[in-house]
Amino acid sequence: MPNMNDAKWTETLSFRLSTLGVLVADQYAEALAVHDLKPKHVGLLEVLGSGLAGSQLEIAKLMRVAPSLVVSLADHLESMGAIERLRDPADRRRQILSLTSEGRDLLAECTAKALVLDAKVAAELTSSQHAALSEALGRLAASYGLPVRK
Amino acid sequence: MPNMNDAKWTETLSFRLSTLGVLVADQYAEALAVHDLKPKHVGLLEVLGSGLAGSQLEIAKLMRVAPSLVVSLADHLESMGAIERLRDPADRRRQILSLTSEGRDLLAECTAKALVLDAKVAAELTSSQHAALSEALGRLAASYGLPVRK
DNA sequence: TATTGTTATACTCTATAACTATA
DNA sequence: TATAGTTATAGAGTATAACAATA
Numbered sequence: 147m148p149n150m151n152d153a154k155w156t157e158t159l160s161f162r163l164s165t166l167g168v169l170v171a172d173q174y175a176e177a178l179a180v181h182d183l184k185p186k187h188v189g190l191l192e193v194l195g196s197g198l199a200g201s202q203l204e205i206a207k208l209m210r211v212a213p214s215l216v217v218s219l220a221d222h223l224e225s226m227g228a229i230e231r232l233r234d235p236a237d238r239r240r241q242i243l244s245l246t247s248e249g250r251d252l253l254a255e256c257t258a259k260a261l262v263l264d265a266k267v268a269a270e271l272t273s274s275q276h277a278a279l280s281e282a283l284g285r286l287a288a289s290y291g292l293p294v295r296k
Numbered sequence: 297m298p299n300m301n302d303a304k305w306t307e308t309l310s311f312r313l314s315t316l317g318v319l320v321a322d323q324y325a326e327a328l329a330v331h332d333l334k335p336k337h338v339g340l341l342e343v344l345g346s347g348l349a350g351s352q353l354e355i356a357k358l359m360r361v362a363p364s365l366v367v368s369l370a371d372h373l374e375s376m377g378a379i380e381r382l383r384d385p386a387d388r389r390r391q392i393l394s395l396t397s398e399g400r401d402l403l404a405e406c407t408a409k410a411l412v413l414d415a416k417v418a419a420e421l422t423s424s425q426h427a428a429l430s431e432a433l434g435r436l437a438a439s440y441g442l443p444v445r446k
Numbered sequence: 447t448a449t450t451g452t453t454a455t456a457c458t459c460t461a462t463a464a465c466t467a468t469a
Numbered sequence: 470t471a472t473a474g475t476t477a478t479a480g481a482g483t484a485t486a487a488c489a490a491t492a
Contacts, residue, residue, distance in 0.1 A: 155342050155406065156442075160320050160413040162433040164335075165442055167317005170310050184482090185314075192305050203450060212484050217452060239450040239491050256305065263310040270439040271432055278428030282421055283312040289420040292306075292315055334459090353473060362461050367475060389468045389473040447492095454487075465476070 170263065177259040181252065182226070186211070190219050191253040194229060194245045201240045228252050320413065327409045331402065332376070336361070340369045341403040344379060344395045351390045378402050 155161055175185055189209055199205045202220065206213040220243060223229045228249035234240035245253070268276045305311055325335055339359055349355045352370065356363040370393060373379045378399035384390035395403070418426045 154346075155338065155403070155410055157434075158407070158410040158414050159417055159430055159433065160324055160410045162437050162442070163313075163417070164317045164321035164324060166433060166436055166440070167314045167319075168321065169317075169440060169442075171314035171318060174310055174314060186482095188305065196304075201450075213451070214453080214485085215483060218483095237450085237492070241451065253305070257308070260305055260308040260310045264308050267309055267313070267436065270436055275428065275432045275435060278425065279432035280309055282425045282429035282432075283309065283316060284307075285425060286316055286417065286420055287312045290316070290319060292312070292319075336459095351473075363474070364462085364476080365460065384473095387469075387473085391474070449492075450490085452487100452489080455485085457482105457484075459481085461478100461480080463476100463478075465474105467472100467474085469470100469472075 170267070174260060174263055177263065178256060181256065183252075183256065186215070187219055187223055188253065188256045190216070190223065190243075191228065191245065191249060191256070194243055195250065195253050200242045200244075201234070202243065203240075205243065223249065226252075320417070324410060324413055327413065328406060331406065333402075333406065336365070337369055337373055338403070338406045340366070340373065340393075341378065341395065341399060341406070344393055345400065345403050350392045350394075351384070352393065355393065373399065376402075 171185065178185065178188065186209070190205065193199050193205050193208055199208050202216045203213055206216045209216070220229060220231065220241075224231060226248075227246060229243050230246055232242045232244065234242050271279065321335065328335065328338065336359070340355065343349050343355050343358055349358050352366045353363055356366045359366070370379060370381065370391075374381060376398075377396060379393050380396055382392045382394065384392050421429065
């Protein structure tokens with residue numbers, strides 16, 4: 147009799163967490179397409195909205211992303227009028243990025259889309275399951291030091 | 297006073313689920329690197345192990361992946377000696393894939409890696425949180441019809 | 447020289463389309 | 470003519486490395 151490895155991979159927490167995560171990420175990306183944005187654009191808006199970073203290099207570190215990627219994300223958002231680039235007068239190498247009022251509105255709309263997705267997830271669960279999921283994910287997010295989308 | 301959009305994106309379920317999912321997926325990919333495998337290789341092994349599909353086209357449909365990708369995944373696994381390709385005698389266009397005993401061992405090792413990851417996730421949670429997360433993810437996986445990694 | 451932002455280039459993953467062999 | 474598998478090609482997304490301006 148051959149060995150029976152019945153600890154099925156597809157039933158592990160890791161598998162489900164990563165598969166569902168990718169699935170939700172894809173759905174979110176799809177929901178953003180109408181705004182001509184990718185999730186990382188929203189990540190950048192969120193960083194600016196939270197005031198955690200100003201210069202592009204700081205943003206790159208916070209988002210755990212290459213500085214060159216911040217350039218193209220910012221280029222796109224700037225061309226949409228969602229953000230502004232301002233040379234730092236104190237150090238003219240630095241570009242200080244900030245949300246325009248259009249950018250603030252856009253961020254609010256994107257957050258609303260995420261809440262719609264949340265509602266769809268919630269619809270599959272009892273309210274106590276939902277609360278437990280939310281709490282567990284919150285705990286994990288904190289322990290992994292999750293500030294920004296990777 | 298400017299509008300205050302304090303429904304923060306980074307605190308939505310969608311954000312946390314997708315971010316944590318990607319994070320765990322990356323960690324799993326890293327854990328597999330020592331075997332020279334990607335998560336989708338393991339997905340293919342799992343499909344063969346579960347006996348749900350034989351021909352490459354059936355596998356592609358089950359994995360929701362392009363048939364051409366199955367070719368390269370199978371090429372790699374075959375070159376490692378983890379699977380065998382056999383022409384279907386009844387229809388010589390079809391290749392029937394099957395696990396070798398090395399392939400079965402490899403699958404078991406990869407499942408073990410996932411269980412290690414599970415343990416790391418579990419370590420961040422109380423046992424009741426862990427149970428709640430597991431149940432909620434199981435429910436979601438079922439409702440999204442999740443068979444195989446996407 | 448060191449640092450910020452930018453541009454040029456390359457790499458990974460995956461899909462689509464063209465092709466071969468069987469049916 | 471249609472189908473299973475394969476090969477060739479292309480695109481998205483992102484990183485690394487080379488470069489320009491400023492410190």
